Amino acid sequence: MTAILESRSVCRDFGRHRAVDRVSLLVSAGERVALLGHNGAGKTTLFKMILGFLRPSEGTLLVAGHPPGSAAARRAVSYLPENVAFQKSLTGREIIRFYAKLKRADRAAAEALLDRVGLGVAADRRVGTYSKGMRQRLGLAQALIGAPRLLLLDEPTSGLDPISRQEFYEIVTEIAARGTAVFLSSHSLTELEAKTDRVAIMRSGRLVADAPLAKLRAEAGLPIRIRVEATFADTDALAKQLGGSRVNGCAVEILCSADRKVERLNAIGALGAAITDIDVTPPSLDDVYRHFSGETDQGEQS
Numbered sequence: 001m002t003a004i005l006e007s008r009s010v011c012r013d014f015g016r017h018r019a020v021d022r023v024s025l026l027v028s029a030g031e032r033v034a035l036l037g038h039n040g041a042g043k044t045t046l047f048k049m050i051l052g053f054l055r056p057s058e059g060t061l062l063v064a065g066h067p068p069g070s071a072a073a074r075r076a077v078s079y080l081p082e083n084v085a086f087q088k089s090l091t092g093r094e095i096i097r098f099y100a101k102l103k104r105a106d107r108a109a110a111e112a113l114l115d116r117v118g119l120g121v122a123a124d125r126r127v128g129t130y131s132k133g134m135r136q137r138l139g140l141a142q143a144l145i146g147a148p149r150l151l152l153l154d155e156p157t158s159g160l161d162p163i164s165r166q167e168f169y170e171i172v173t174e175i176a177a178r179g180t181a182v183f184l185s186s187h188s189l190t191e192l193e194a195k196t197d198r199v200a201i202m203r204s205g206r207l208v209a210d211a212p213l214a215k216l217r218a219e220a221g222l223p224i225r226i227r228v229e230a231t232f233a234d235t236d237a238l239a240k241q242l243g244g245s246r247v248n249g250c251a252v253e254i255l256c257s258a259d260r261k262v263e264r265l266n267a268i269g270a271l272g273a274a275i276t277d278i279d280v281t282p283p284s285l286d287d288v289y290r291h292f293s294g295e296t297d298q299g300e301q302s
């Protein structure tokens with residue numbers, strides 16, 4: 001696969017403070033990569049370097065093979081900021097026409113993007129009447145003008161309701177399927193599950209993880225949560241028998257490693273009709289994120 005974003009040992013210093021520390025990362029055509037990190041981890045600084053607003057202090061950064069900020073790199077990359085703002089008195093179509101002109105892109109192709117992001121029927125309404133979700137979709141349409149090879153999205157779904165988030169990621173997935181490399185930052189961790197191909201985590205300027213979620217889950221070795229509901233009179237005794245802890249009067253929670261899951265489920269199954277429900281929850285992206293960002297570590301009971 002062609003690397004559209006290539007970062008090799010990139011550093012950025014602000015005086016004596018190193019905000020980005022030897023970050024090496026590749027994002028290929030068609031890939032959706034999420035960048036996570038606490039406030040101040042260095043995500044915005046990395047984005048600014050990709051956009052050519054800041055220069056790396058050390059290392060090599062290339063966008064579609066070109067140095068950020070060069071005419072070729074600027075043509076290849078498109079950016080959607082977290083809080084996108086448009087002139088309220090203009091319609092969606094007028095905004096798109098304006099940006100198409102700025103980018104010297106084909107006007108008809110740019111206007112067709114309004115349909116692609118689901119704004120076809122609202123295209124001739126003033127932006128001042130748009131909801132936050134509609135403005136964000138207009139922002140996405142604007143960012144897609146000229147078919148960028150790299151799409152940078154900064155917290156693209158903040159402030160959107162769950163349905164709008166879902167729709168937003170459906171469009172992102174469609175864009176990636178057409179070959180655009182998507183690199184997005186987010187604080188909303190759980191929403192990224194199944195919507196990104198890889199998760200990169202920054203901590204104090206360093207990249208501490210960069211892999212598909214399933215791989216990060218395996219690397220983190222976090223426990224699986226099994227919740228058992230039963231008609232047992234003595235839930236404490238049940239908890240003791242299963243090696244878990246009592247949640248309430250009828251439920252017990254067990255933490256176990258992935259390789260012991262089947263064994264534990266067999267033991268639960270052997271209790272027969274007394275068991276009324278079983279829920280198996282693998283570690284979530286929040287758990288994995290907390291593990292890599294060094295926030296907490298979950299212990300395992302067995």
Ligand SMILES: Nc1ncnc2c1ncn2[C@@H]1O[C@H](COP(=O)(O)OP(=O)(O)OP(=O)(O)O)[C@@H](O)[C@H]1O
Pocket residue numbers: 014017019037038039040041042043044045046
């Ligand atoms: N222009 C600057 N001058 C000095 N320090 C800066 C500058 N820009 C960023 N920093 C510092 O670099 C570090 C990384 O900041 P950055 O904005 O990249 O983090 P972030 O991960 O984007 O955080 P957030 O999630 O809050 O946006 C922080 O310690 C910040 O104070």
